[in-house]
Amino acid sequence: MELALLILMIVIAWFWLDSMAKRERAILLGKELAARFNLQLLDETVACSKLWLARNSRGRMHLLRTYEFDVSANGADRLNCHLMLLGNQLGSWHIPPYQQPVQ
Template sequence: MSSFELAALILLCLLGWFWLDSIKVRELGVQAARSACRREGVQFLDETVSISALRLARDADGRVRLRRVYDFEFSASGDDRQRGSVMLLGNEVTMLDIGSRRPAEFTRH
C-alpha cells in the first residue's frame, strides 16, 4: 500500500467518524430543543434542527472539542415562527436559547 493510499484511507475513516458523530450530536440537539419547547409550552416546529456554526473550542478540562450550534424554529401561538438555538460542546448541551417571547397581540372588535 502506497503512502497516498494510506493517507486516503485515513482521510476516509476520519470523514466517516465525523459524519457518524455529527448524526449523534444532531439528535442530541433535537432532543434538547424538543424538551425546551415542551418545558416552555411552545410548539417545536418541523421537529428538526439545522447547523449554523461549527468550530473547535476547549471544554472545562481544557480538551479541544467540536462546538456545534444548531438553529430551530418554534411557535407560541401557531401563527408565528420564532428562532431558537442550541449549542453543544462535544456531546454536552452548553447553551439553549429560545429567545425572548412576547405575548400574542389581540385585537378588540
C-alpha cells in the same frame, strides 16, 4: 498514498456519523427546551449553523456546534432559537421572549 486516502475516508465517515448523532441530540434538547416554555419544536428546522473547536471545563478540546431551530407557540408563529453543544453537552441556548396566548 492509498493509506492516506483510506485514513481520510475513515475520518470523513466518522465526522459524518458523529454529526448525525449530535443533530439527534440537538433535536432532543430542543424539544426539552421548547416543552419547558410550552412551545412546540418544529423538528425539520434544526440545522447546524456553526462549527469550531473549544475547550470544556476540564480543558479538553471538543467540537462546539451551534444549532439553529424554530419553535412555535400556537402553530401560526415562528421564533428563531439556537443551542450550542460542546461535545455532547448543552453549553448554552437562547429562546427569544414571546407573547403568551391568552386562555
